[in-house]
Amino acid sequence: MHDRGKPPRPGEIVLDRVPGTGDGPRIAFIGRIRTPWGPGDAPRNLRQARERGKPARILLEPDYAPGLLGLEVGQAIVVFYWMDRARRDLIRQNPRHTDGVRGTFALRSPVRPNPVSLATVRITGLDAAAGEIEIDAIDCFDDTPLVDIKPWMSTIDVPPGADL
Amino acid sequence: MHDRGKPPRPGEIVLDRVPGTGDGPRIAFIGRIRTPWGPGDAPRNLRQARERGKPARILLEPDYAPGLLGLEVGQAIVVFYWMDRARRDLIRQNPRHTDGVRGTFALRSPVRPNPVSLATVRITGLDAAAGEIEIDAIDCFDDTPLVDIKPWMSTIDVPPGADL
Numbered sequence: 001m002h003d004r005g006k007p008p009r010p011g012e013i014v015l016d017r018v019p020g021t022g023d024g025p026r027i028a029f030i031g032r033i034r035t036p037w038g039p040g041d042a043p044r045n046l047r048q049a050r051e052r053g054k055p056a057r058i059l060l061e062p063d064y065a066p067g068l069l070g071l072e073v074g075q076a077i078v079v080f081y082w083m084d085r086a087r088r089d090l091i092r093q094n095p096r097h098t099d100g101v102r103g104t105f106a107l108r109s110p111v112r113p114n115p116v117s118l119a120t121v122r123i124t125g126l127d128a129a130a131g132e133i134e135i136d137a138i139d140c141f142d143d144t145p146l147v148d149i150k151p152w153m154s155t156i157d158v159p160p161g162a163d164l
Numbered sequence: 165m166h167d168r169g170k171p172p173r174p175g176e177i178v179l180d181r182v183p184g185t186g187d188g189p190r191i192a193f194i195g196r197i198r199t200p201w202g203p204g205d206a207p208r209n210l211r212q213a214r215e216r217g218k219p220a221r222i223l224l225e226p227d228y229a230p231g232l233l234g235l236e237v238g239q240a241i242v243v244f245y246w247m248d249r250a251r252r253d254l255i256r257q258n259p260r261h262t263d264g265v266r267g268t269f270a271l272r273s274p275v276r277p278n279p280v281s282l283a284t285v286r287i288t289g290l291d292a293a294a295g296e297i298e299i300d301a302i303d304c305f306d307d308t309p310l311v312d313i314k315p316w317m318s319t320i321d322v323p324p325g326a327d328l
Contacts, residue, residue: 013230015227015228016227017227019192019194020189020190020191020192021190022190022192023190024190024191024192024193025184025190025191025246025248026184026185026186026187026188026189026190026191027184027188027189027190027191027278028183028184028186028188028252028277028278029188030183030277030278045320046320047319047320050324063179063180063181063255064179064255064269064277066177066255066256066267067255067256067267067268067269067270067277068267068269068270069256069265069266069267069270070266070267070270070271071267071269071270076323076326077269078282080278080280082189084189088192091227091228091230091231092230092231092233101233102233102234103230103231103232103233103234103235103292104231105228105231105232105235105241105312105313105314105315106231106232106233106234106235106315107234107314107315108314108315108317108320112312113192113194113228113231113312114191114192114194114244114311114312116244116280116311116312118242118282118314118320118321119320120320120321120322120323121323122323122324122325128267136324147278147280148269148276148277148278148280149269150269150271150272150282151269151270151271151272152323153272154326154327154328155211156209156210156211156272156282156283156284157282157284157321157322158284158321158322158328159240159284159285159286159316160214160286160300161286162240162318163318164318164322164328
């Protein structure tokens with residue numbers, strides 16, 4: 001991962017001020033995501049994670065478990081998680097796997113002003129009372145902090161005219 | 165919107181501690197979303213907003229404008245915004261438009277521990293140097309704080325086996 005102070009690659013732009021050091025609202029971590037992945041062996045994205053065929057588990061903090069009422073096995077959800085190891089101050093990036101420099105908002109990189117990542121996954125197991133969800137796959141490191149879960153809805157989450 | 169202190173409806177559960185009052189990381193607001201909507205006339209969701217046929221604009225803070233490099237008119241993006249008027253401490257809700265009580269994570273309600281909402285939209289105009297994007301529609305109130313923009317990708321953002 002990038003650290004503040006590491007020199008930028010050619011074409012990269014570093015912000016003067018590190019985002020999140022001001023007076024914005026605070027994120028509450030509502031649980032953790034348990035995965036088979038760590039630095040060095042993590043899949044590069046959700047599609048790669050799915051190809052490896054390993055499920056993952058979401059563990060909610062006990063206070064938040066009542067929030068699962070109404071979710072069902074087989075349903076698709078959007079999982080929001082906080083990339084707590086990612087640098088927040090690069091606004092243009094020169095990733096090794098793409099052609100040249102791109103703006104942070106044109107990339108899915110974890111490096112961004114607010115490092116919230118998304119995974120659209122399926123519920124494969126559910127113990128709502130215990131605050132546990134099993135999902136088909138996810139690409140984040142083990143123990144990544146959980147930020148939100150929403151039901152995925154095709155009427156909202158697929159853009160008009162999508163080429164599928 | 166719900167306020168802390170307003171009595172819960174039947175079946176609703178209020179958390180003992182208000183999320184976001186601990187020591188979690190801070191969100192940086194990176195811009196604002198200008199829309200035609202305010203309290204009283206806002207569409208109920210993105211589909212309704214789209215039916216009204218009114219575009220909206222995203223205005224980035226100047227420091228963040230270089231992050232738009234690589235985005236293009238016609239492209240689909242996921243816009244993340246902060247529902248700054250929404251109560252954060254309801255973990256079960258009894259909304260008027262649904263059948264009975266549901267967990268917050270089974271709803272798309274802005275009322276949630278971390279009130280980050282998503283809109284999957286199309287870029288209809290772009291002035292990257294000025295940090296301005298025109299989008300086809302969005303359902304949030306005028307002047308809603310912007311949190312992130314990501315390129316939408318069907319290989320990541322559509323769940324396996326989706327019935328479309």
